[in-house]
Amino acid sequence: MSRPEPGIVAETFDCVVVGGGPSGSTAARHLASQGRTVLLLDRQGRIKPCGGAIPPRLIRDFDIPDSLICAKANEARMIAPSDRRVHMPIEGGYVGMVNREAFDEWLRARAETAGAQRRTGTFDRIEREADGSALILYRPAGAPKDAPPIAVRARTIIGADGARSNVAAQAVKGADKQRYVFAYHEIIKAPAAGTADFEASRCDVWYQGNLSPDFYAWIFPHGDTASIGVGSMQKGFSLRTAVTALRKVAGLTECETVRTEGAPIPLKPMKRWDNGRDVVLAGDAAGVVAPASGEGIYYAMEGGRLAAEAVEATLATGKAGALTQARKRFMKAHGKVFMVLGIMQHFWYRSDKRRERFVSLCDDPDIQELTWQAYMNKELVKAKPAAHARIFFKDMGHLLGLRPA
Structure with a gap:
C-alpha cells in the first residue's frame, strides 16, 4: 500500500529534508541542532557536475575544515575567442576547491552527528491525510521494484532535491517554468607538472563559442584530479564533443577519466519557494545558482540555512507564512548580485x-x-x-x- 494501513502509526518528523547535497545537509544539520526531529532523505549515487569552487566566506560561515580542501587556487585565467589569456591573481586569498563526492558525504555525516536521521532512497510523492497533514512516500535504496513505498509523516518539508525538483513540481507553483543551462564535466587524473596547459593552483575559464555558444567551459584543479566541463542552453549542442575538444587543446587527452556527470543548472531563483503551507525549497530546487558564473555551493548552503530557519519559525509559531522568509531574506542579501x-x-x-x-x-x-x-x-x-x-x-x-x- 502507498500509505500506512489503518491502525499502523507512521513515523512523524518535524521536518523531512529531501536531498542530501550541500543545501539539504546544511538545513538538516541546522534543524537537528535545534532539537527538531529531522529525516534527511538522499538519493543513492547522486553527484552533479560541479567545478567545486568554494569562497572563503563559505569556509568561515559553515566551519569547513582545511582537510576537505583538495586544492587552493590563487588565480583565474580567462581565455578569449582569439585565444588571448588574461590572468586574474587573487591578492591575499584563494578559492578553495572541493571534491563533491567527499564534500557532500562529509556534510551529510555532520548532519547525522547533529541528530538528523539519514536514509538512502528516492522520493516518490507527497500525499495528504484527512486532516491535511503531509505524508512523504519514498522508495528505499535496494528495495524490489514492486515493493510499496515507505510513508512517513512530516510537519514540514524542505525540497532540496536539485534542479527539476520533484518536490517543487508537486508542491510549488511555477516550478514548471524554470529555465536551465545543461552542464557536463569529466573528472580526470591531473597531469604531471609541465606536461599540459594546466596548473594545480589555477582555475581556467574558456569563453569560446566552439566550446560553449552561450555560457563557458572550465578546467578546475582538484588536487590529484581535475574537473573539465562545459555548460550551454543551446539544444543540440554536444557538451561531450566540446569537452573532448577542450581536453585536446589543453593537452589533457591522455589523462585517465575517473568519472563523467551531467545535469541541468537553473538560471535564476524561482519567484516562489514555498507552498504557503508546509513546503519550502532550497538550493538548486529554488534556483539559487549565480548567473554568468554558475556558482552554486555557497548559495545552496546559505539557502539551506535560511530554509531551516524559516521552518523553525513555522514549527515554533504554527504560522506557515514564516516560510516566505527564506526567499525574502536570500534575495535581500544576494538579489542585487x-x-x-x-x-x-x-x-x-x-x-x-x-x-x-x-x-x-x-x-x-x-x-x-x-x-x-x-x-x-x-x-x-x-x-x-x-x-x-x-x-x-x-x-x-x-x-x-x-x-x-
Whole structure:
C-alpha cells in the first residue's frame, strides 16, 4: 500500500529534508541542532557536475575544515575567442576547491552527528491525510521494484532535491517554468607538472563559442584530479564533443577519466519557494545558482540555512507564512548580485565578439579587485564609488565598441 494501513502509526518528523547535497545537509544539520526531529532523505549515487569552487566566506560561515580542501587556487585565467589569456591573481586569498563526492558525504555525516536521521532512497510523492497533514512516500535504496513505498509523516518539508525538483513540481507553483543551462564535466587524473596547459593552483575559464555558444567551459584543479566541463542552453549542442575538444587543446587527452556527470543548472531563483503551507525549497530546487558564473555551493548552503530557519519559525509559531522568509531574506542579501550577474551573462555571452570584449575587461585592475572582493565576501563592494564609476564607463565603452578589445 502507498500509505500506512489503518491502525499502523507512521513515523512523524518535524521536518523531512529531501536531498542530501550541500543545501539539504546544511538545513538538516541546522534543524537537528535545534532539537527538531529531522529525516534527511538522499538519493543513492547522486553527484552533479560541479567545478567545486568554494569562497572563503563559505569556509568561515559553515566551519569547513582545511582537510576537505583538495586544492587552493590563487588565480583565474580567462581565455578569449582569439585565444588571448588574461590572468586574474587573487591578492591575499584563494578559492578553495572541493571534491563533491567527499564534500557532500562529509556534510551529510555532520548532519547525522547533529541528530538528523539519514536514509538512502528516492522520493516518490507527497500525499495528504484527512486532516491535511503531509505524508512523504519514498522508495528505499535496494528495495524490489514492486515493493510499496515507505510513508512517513512530516510537519514540514524542505525540497532540496536539485534542479527539476520533484518536490517543487508537486508542491510549488511555477516550478514548471524554470529555465536551465545543461552542464557536463569529466573528472580526470591531473597531469604531471609541465606536461599540459594546466596548473594545480589555477582555475581556467574558456569563453569560446566552439566550446560553449552561450555560457563557458572550465578546467578546475582538484588536487590529484581535475574537473573539465562545459555548460550551454543551446539544444543540440554536444557538451561531450566540446569537452573532448577542450581536453585536446589543453593537452589533457591522455589523462585517465575517473568519472563523467551531467545535469541541468537553473538560471535564476524561482519567484516562489514555498507552498504557503508546509513546503519550502532550497538550493538548486529554488534556483539559487549565480548567473554568468554558475556558482552554486555557497548559495545552496546559505539557502539551506535560511530554509531551516524559516521552518523553525513555522514549527515554533504554527504560522506557515514564516516560510516566505527564506526567499525574502536570500534575495535581500544576494538579489542585487544575481541581477548584475544576469545582466552580464545576457550582454557578454551572446557572441564571440562580445566575449572577446568581456575578457578584455577582465584585464582591468579595478575590475579584478572588485570582482575578487565580491566573490570572497559574497556581497557587492560599496566602499569604492570611484572604482565603480570607472568600471561603468569602461564597461559601456566595451559594450558599444568604443574601446579596443
